[in-house]
Amino acid sequence: GTRRRRAAYRRALWTGAEVFVTVGVVLLLLVVHQLWWTNRQARQDADHKVQALEREWGRAGSPGVPGAGPGGDDSGSGSASGSGSGAGDGGQGGKSGAGGSTGAASSRGTADSTRTTPRWSQAYAVLSIPRLSLRVPVAEGVSKADVLNKGYVGHYKGTQQPGQAGNFALAGHRNTHGEPFRYLPRLRHGDTITIEAKSAVYTYVVDRTLPQTSPGDGGVIRPVPRSTVRPSYGYGEPGYYITLTTCTPEYTSRYRMAVWGKLTAMRPR
Incomplete structure (x- = not known):
């Protein structure tokens, strides 16, 4: 009887160990899928879409964006919020307006940049950030399944299109x-952000950064962007703005960060 009890005990331990190892392997595979495979697949899809847009526009490369590679991350490439070393100029001082960029933009008629509203989830522009070696499609909407999970950058519906007066907001x-x-x-302050569209190429310059705010802070994407949670961050005058938003810190969605820029140049394709 004692031997039988010991044998049953050993079988229970062995079965438990097998279950534990199996669960561990499954979890490891899920992590690999999330952190490696989804990135690989999304970057390939995004790169193919960029090439498709360039072919559609009759262009072979990226005009006016020297050094911008096709990848989605800069071996550090990439994106999103989070603590990070020195983003922008701190975003302080809310009364600074768009300054000379407004005049430059209006004098070139940038308000007619995208007359037709793109279809939902349609990729219609290319975002390039040389400092991050980033070059990705811009699609209409911020749906995870239809836009963001494809490796695209999403345009907040209801905000302006590139080159238009107001705030061109992306996630x-x-x-x-x-x-x-x-x-x-x-x-950093002064870094360039380029938006290539079918009819024109728009150059924005990074101006301010909001390191952290709540996910519900809708002020950051208003026509005149200003945080409703941290009002010292933002602007007080109309202008031609771009806003880049993402989650922070890394691997969480507890907070959001925003980077703001101003339009400085526009040229027809």
Whole structure:
């Protein structure tokens, strides 16, 4: 009887160990899928879409964006919020307006940049950030399944289109699914952000950064962007703005960060 009890005990331990190892392997595979496979697949899809847009526009490369590679991350590439070393100029001082960029933009008629509203989830532009070696499609909407999880950057519906007066606001993943905004905190004041559309190429310059705010802070994407949670961050005058948003810190969606820029140049394709 004692031997039988011991044998049953050993079988129970062995079965438990097998179950434990099996669960561990399954979890490991899930992590690999999320952190490696989704990035690989999304970056390939995003790169193919960029090439398709260039062919559609009759262009072979990226005009006016020297050094911008086709990948989604900069071996540090990429994106999103989070703590990060020195992003922007701190975003302080809310009364600074768009300054000379407004005049330059209006004098060139940038308000007619995108007359027709793109279809939902349609990729219609290319975002390039040389400092991050980032070059990804911009699609209409911020749906995870239809836009963000494809490795694209999504345009907030209801905000302006590139080159128009107001705020051209974008969102992107910081981790997984291409993670285009993983290294967003690496952006500095004066870095260039280029939007290539069918009819024109728009150049914005990074101006301010909001390191952290709540997910519900809708003020950051208003026509005149200003945080409703941290009002010292933002602007007080109309202008031609771009906003890049993502989750922070990494591997969480507890907070959001934003990088703001101003339009400085536009040229027809």
